[in-house]
Amino acid sequence: MSGEDAPAQQQNAVEQKQDTKPAEEPKAEPPKTESAEAAATPAATNEKAPEEETFIYRSLVLTGYGGYDKVKLQVKKGKPVLKAGEVMVRVKVCGLNFADLMARQGLYDRLPSPPVTPGMECSGVVEAVGEEVTDRKVGDKVMVLNRFGLWQEVAVVPAGHTFLIPEGMSFEEAAALSVNYITAYLMLFDFGNLRPNQSVLIHAAAGGVGIAATQLCKTVKDVTVFGTASASKHEAISQGGVTHAIDYRTRDYVEEVRKISPKGLDIVLDPLGGSDTHKAYNLLKPMGKLITYGAANMLAGQRKNLIAVAKNWYHQFSIHTLSLIQGNKSVCGFHLGYLDGEMELITQAMNTILDLYKQGKVKPRIDSTWHLEQVGDAMRKMQERNNIGKVILTTEPMPEEEKKEETKKEDKKEDKKKEDKKKDDKKKDDGKKEEKKDDKKKEEPKKEEKKEEKKEEEKKEEVNKEEK
Amino acid sequence: MSGEDAPAQQQNAVEQKQDTKPAEEPKAEPPKTESAEAAATPAATNEKAPEEETFIYRSLVLTGYGGYDKVKLQVKKGKPVLKAGEVMVRVKVCGLNFADLMARQGLYDRLPSPPVTPGMECSGVVEAVGEEVTDRKVGDKVMVLNRFGLWQEVAVVPAGHTFLIPEGMSFEEAAALSVNYITAYLMLFDFGNLRPNQSVLIHAAAGGVGIAATQLCKTVKDVTVFGTASASKHEAISQGGVTHAIDYRTRDYVEEVRKISPKGLDIVLDPLGGSDTHKAYNLLKPMGKLITYGAANMLAGQRKNLIAVAKNWYHQFSIHTLSLIQGNKSVCGFHLGYLDGEMELITQAMNTILDLYKQGKVKPRIDSTWHLEQVGDAMRKMQERNNIGKVILTTEPMPEEEKKEETKKEDKKEDKKKEDKKKDDKKKDDGKKEEKKDDKKKEEPKKEEKKEEKKEEEKKEEVNKEEK
Numbered sequence: 012m013s014g015e016d017a018p019a020q021q022q023n024a025v026e027q028k029q030d031t032k033p034a035e036e037p038k039a040e041p042p043k044t045e046s047a048e049a050a051a052t053p054a055a056t057n058e059k060a061p062e063e064e065t066f067i068y069r070s071l072v073l074t075g076y077g078g079y080d081k082v083k084l085q086v087k088k089g090k091p092v093l094k095a096g097e098v099m100v101r102v103k104v105c106g107l108n109f110a111d112l113m114a115r116q117g118l119y120d121r122l123p124s125p126p127v128t129p130g131m132e133c134s135g136v137v138e139a140v141g142e143e144v145t146d147r148k149v150g151d152k153v154m155v156l157n158r159f160g161l162w163q164e165v166a167v168v169p170a171g172h173t174f175l176i177p178e179g180m181s182f183e184e185a186a187a188l189s190v191n192y193i194t195a196y197l198m199l200f201d202f203g204n205l206r207p208n209q210s211v212l213i214h215a216a217a218g219g220v221g222i223a224a225t226q227l228c229k230t231v232k233d234v235t236v237f238g239t240a241s242a243s244k245h246e247a248i249s250q251g252g253v254t255h256a257i258d259y260r261t262r263d264y265v266e267e268v269r270k271i272s273p274k275g276l277d278i279v280l281d282p283l284g285g286s287d288t289h290k291a292y293n294l295l296k297p298m299g300k301l302i303t304y305g306a307a308n309m310l311a312g313q314r315k316n317l318i319a320v321a322k323n324w325y326h327q328f329s330i331h332t333l334s335l336i337q338g339n340k341s342v343c344g345f346h347l348g349y350l351d352g353e354m355e356l357i358t359q360a361m362n363t364i365l366d367l368y369k370q371g372k373v374k375p376r377i378d379s380t381w382h383l384e385q386v387g388d389a390m391r392k393m394q395e396r397n398n399i400g401k402v403i404l405t406t407e408p409m410p411e412e413e414k415k416e417e418t419k420k421e422d423k424k425e426d427k428k429k430e431d432k433k434k435d436d437k438k439k440d441d442g443k444k445e446e447k448k449d450d451k452k453k454e455e456p457k458k459e460e461k462k463e464e465k466k467e468e469e470k471k472e473e474v475n476k477e478e479k
Numbered sequence: 480m481s482g483e484d485a486p487a488q489q490q491n492a493v494e495q496k497q498d499t500k501p502a503e504e505p506k507a508e509p510p511k512t513e514s515a516e517a518a519a520t521p522a523a524t525n526e527k528a529p530e531e532e533t534f535i536y537r538s539l540v541l542t543g544y545g546g547y548d549k550v551k552l553q554v555k556k557g558k559p560v561l562k563a564g565e566v567m568v569r570v571k572v573c574g575l576n577f578a579d580l581m582a583r584q585g586l587y588d589r590l591p592s593p594p595v596t597p598g599m600e601c602s603g604v605v606e607a608v609g610e611e612v613t614d615r616k617v618g619d620k621v622m623v624l625n626r627f628g629l630w631q632e633v634a635v636v637p638a639g640h641t642f643l644i645p646e647g648m649s650f651e652e653a654a655a656l657s658v659n660y661i662t663a664y665l666m667l668f669d670f671g672n673l674r675p676n677q678s679v680l681i682h683a684a685a686g687g688v689g690i691a692a693t694q695l696c697k698t699v700k701d702v703t704v705f706g707t708a709s710a711s712k713h714e715a716i717s718q719g720g721v722t723h724a725i726d727y728r729t730r731d732y733v734e735e736v737r738k739i740s741p742k743g744l745d746i747v748l749d750p751l752g753g754s755d756t757h758k759a760y761n762l763l764k765p766m767g768k769l770i771t772y773g774a775a776n777m778l779a780g781q782r783k784n785l786i787a788v789a790k791n792w793y794h795q796f797s798i799h800t801l802s803l804i805q806g807n808k809s810v811c812g813f814h815l816g817y818l819d820g821e822m823e824l825i826t827q828a829m830n831t832i833l834d835l836y837k838q839g840k841v842k843p844r845i846d847s848t849w850h851l852e853q854v855g856d857a858m859r860k861m862q863e864r865n866n867i868g869k870v871i872l873t874t875e876p877m878p879e880e881e882k883k884e885e886t887k888k889e890d891k892k893e894d895k896k897k898e899d900k901k902k903d904d905k906k907k908d909d910g911k912k913e914e915k916k917d918d919k920k921k922e923e924p925k926k927e928e929k930k931e932e933k934k935e936e937e938k939k940e941e942v943n944k945e946e947k
Contacts, residue, residue: 197766201672202766202768202809204669204670288800297817297820297821297824298665298670298818298821298824300670300809303803303804304804305804306801327801328799328800329798329799329800330797330798330810331795331796331797332752332756332795332796332797332810332812333774333812334812335771335810335811335812336771336773336812336813336814336817337814337817338812338817339812339814339817339818340811340812341670341768341810341811341812342800342809342810342811343808343809343810344800344802344803344805344808345804345807346804346805346807349765349804349805349806349807350766352765353765353766356765356766
């Protein structure tokens with residue numbers, strides 16, 4: 012499959028039957044979906060229609076893999092039927108995550124095939140509870156964590172996937188908290204075992220996980236945080252707790268870290284993958300932990316960039332146990348999306364994070380709030396790394412004047428698409444250039460690796476000789 | 480080089496000049512060495528001889544890579560000169576470690592080439608202190624940790640490599656504590672981040688590290704310990720704290736663990752390497768940690784077994800980051816021998832362990848004590864896995880009647896060598912058979928691995944297709 016565009020009839024479906032898939036298993040009676048435009052005048056059919064007809068809500072649907080325009084706002088009809096243990100949440104705010112961007116390009120296997128509603132975190136109010144739900148009631152303000160299906164006005168999830176919003180926390184903060192802070196928490200304190208006086212490298216320190224990780228580092232005494240971000244974000248991340256801000260666009264971050272911490276680092280959080288994972292490994296001190304949690308390097312341009320993907324595969328880090336033993340090092344992989352089954356662990360982490368929030372030690376930073384109609388622009392801002400903190404969507408209806416603005420923008424969409432195309436093409440070219448540059452750079456770290464492997468090889472040679 | 484036997488003139492050297500190498504750097508004036516037999520009557524040269532002649536001590540020397548008889552008892556002459564920061568210790572008891580066995584076969588690169596004195600831990604009394612040593616004084620009872628050079632009556636080490644023996648701890652316990660307990664402690668509590676209610680698999684649970692790890696697990700609430708050992712040792716390890724003892728010789732330990740803990744384990748300590756590392760990885764729960772700390776599977780027979788070594792290389796575990804991410808798993812390598820530079824970390828761990836000892840929560844278990852003359856038998860006991868707990872050497876002179884016994888044994892040595900040869904040959908045959916058996920068994924775990932890799936490959940294929 013090309014992974015580019017879904018068939019046209021799917022993209023423009025009106026009254027198309029569709030599974031909402033908000034919870035783990037498909038609903039027995041999926042509500043109907045139609046395009047947002049077609050449902051603009053629901054009052055017309057409102058008179059004595061059954062609840063299936065009157066209960067309508069807007070939903071973002073990934074209609075096929077590709078660019079920003081592949082996520083479309085549609086209207087679903089029909090009240091979802093709750094199974095035992097489930098709750099229905101009237102969604103207020105949704106969080107955007109890097110995995111959502113990967114998913115749109117077909118690079119994230121935890122999202123079912125399109126058409127499907129993405130979204131792994133949101134905040135809202137409980138509107139209905141299913142049988143056997145004892146700890147949630149109608150009216151509870153909750154934050155929600157789910158594998159997908161939360162970018163819509165109404166979401167149905169297992170009650171165990173909701174957490175009560177503490178007093179004083181806004182819906183915006185609540186939607187921005189779960190994925191980033193649980194990810195940062197489990198990486199730093201479960202795999203990383205962070206302790207006083209240690210040093211941590213945080214890539215994309217102005218991103219959602221980056222800001223969460225920085226704040227969590229500061230809850231431990233005398234932790235040195237190295238954070239990478241473009242220069243314009245340095246003031247913000249420094250204020251947020253980063254000890255040494257490094258502009259990865261103009262500096263070699265490995266050199267910068269070595270200047271300050273010649274022995275290396277205790278923990279490196281690596282969302283980049285590819286050759287950056289090798290650099291991270293070489294930066295570790297004895298007893299150091301490398302925690303890799305993504306492959307952001309794969310994401311170049313708004314559509315799947317084959318050069319970037321292939322490059323990431325080519326450079327994918329692979330490690331032998333003997334090298335780990337001789338270096339006294341640890342390599343860990345983390346992704347919250349693959350931790351579905353571990354709600355107990357997640358709940359424990361969440362409770363600790365909420366305690367820290369109440370103590371004023373952590374606080375999500377919101378970069379920008381967008382209407383559901385603007386999801387494309389919201390994704391673009393994140394993917395182009397123009398955000399400082401969390402990008403969120405609100406389900407609040409868009410004011411009429413803004414809508415008019417949007418329509419004007421729509422007219423300009425063709426221009427924008429052309430612009431995007433240009434950008435993408437440029438990125439591809441850059442990718443090729445970068446690759447060449449990278450190959451040269453690689454030689455240096457390779458030398459270091461070779462040093463480490465030399466001993467192994469010497470042993471191998473000895474064995475070989477003896478076998479002869 | 481063959482790695483089998485050192486040249487004959489080195490083995491039987493009398494009055495041979497030799498570097499003691501107890502500390503990191505060679506001594507300026509190495510004491511002279513002679514064979515223990517030649518120095519049996521030192522009183523004869525004692526009259527008015529300079530200190531270089533009168534100061535003599537016995538030392539075990541690895542004279543070449545090979546069998547148990549390659550470690551020979553020799554006599555060194557001349558008082559070592561202390562550098563600033565060093566202390567001289569009159570050694571009472573030495574500990575044996577698995578790395579010493581690997582080293583004898585030429586499989587451990589932290590020991591310099593023969594002739595060299597092995598031994599990475601001992602206990603004794605400070606006999607002299609160098610300049611700038613402020614926290615040790617003559618008469619202090621200490622335990623010592625060093626990269627090598629401690630299997631002798633007199634050892635010179637940096638003062639920072641010594642720890643005061645707490646009241647109530649015998650020299651035997653003190654010699655048995657450092658390597659095993661620091662190893663177990665750093666694996667479980669630094670890399671492993673062990674917490675209440677977790678589950679741990681400990682291989683060779685009756686060995687030195689196994690017993691230390693079991694005791695340390697029991698210091699944490701409700702930890703379930705799976706321990707492998709041959710059936711005859713089950714009573715002992717169960718009393719020591721193992722929850723589920725598994726006879727790895729008659730049972731498939733993976734199946735046994737799955738029966739009790741279907742979801743898998745939080746931590747696996749893996750001293751075996753090779754195909755057992757793969758099994759360990761597959762046994763991990765999400766957020767689970769595999770800590771590999773040796774390649775005991777390489778050790779088959781008393782001389783380097785090329786089949787076992789090659790098999791271990793062939794099966795050596797190598798892991799891709801994508802698999803770690805999708806599994807939420809951690810792979811760590813540990814070896815105290817490569818942690819020389821980290822004395823601060825080691826001292827912290829040691830202090831915690833000594834606190835636990837004082838609280839009665841940990842206590843080294845001594846399997847057997849041997850005279851320096853018996854080092855071969857001591858190594859054999861450990862290598863043939865007939866020990867429960869630590870095998871140690873005492874520098875106490877051997878009583879005359881025992882010496883006579885030993886002499887009788889010496890006479891039988893030729894018979895023994897023949898016996899050993901037979902054993903080794905049988906092991907090699909077994910190795911070959913085992914290999915065939917193993918290849919069959921391997922198919923099963925491989926299937927599991929393939930499942931995990933399938934997704935990756937599918938993605939790769941997708942990329943390939945698209946590139947076409």
